[in-house]
Amino acid sequence: AQSVSQHNHHVILSEAASLELGCNYSYGGTVNLFWYVQYPGQHLQLLLKYFSGDPLVKGIKGFEAEFIKSKFSFNLRKPSVQWSDTAEYFCAVRPLGGYQKVTFGTGTKLQVIP
């Protein structure tokens, strides 16, 4: 079975700082990778996804993530965060061909200070 690790549980940044949230997964085969965001009081929204091709994936609101197959990593980045990026971020993995068997990480709470 697959698993996902997010090592940063709580990150506090000042506005304009750069962001990198770590995500590592374990699975022996090919996977699809996702980052979801949950703003306070709201439901999860898809931020970006990786299926194949270019390992650098660009998502909404200036976020991007890079898939490094050799490191089993899919880290989320943003060059300059805003106060409105305060949210909880979840990395998720789904084995190729799986019937919606999506495994989520434990989440990283990002707090951006104005």
Place this chain on the structure above:
Amino acid sequence: EAQVTQNPRYLITVTGKKLTVTCSQNMNHEYMSWYRQDPGLGLRQIYYSMNVEVTDKGDVPEGYKVSRKEKRNFPLILESPSPNQTSLYFCASSSQLARETQYFGPGTRLLVL
């Protein structure tokens, strides 16, 4: 508007009193799932359904039941709730053509006393 709805949004109940949380989607999606979200544990899949009358266990199915009699609805049933089922529950759906993109409902916050 394309959406996933859940009812109720908030529920306080007592141990052992059967309850049902409804989930409905208006996008004609084949796939539907239930998750629970707990602090420090992230989201864990409870049950999922590939289509009408086709369901399977996720990672934490104990204490829950589901049914999929209609394509749009996927209710979550707690036959005898216990305090360890106090959690935030999310329903999600996706289409067969775009299974990777799940649409999440607004969540149901359940407290079992």
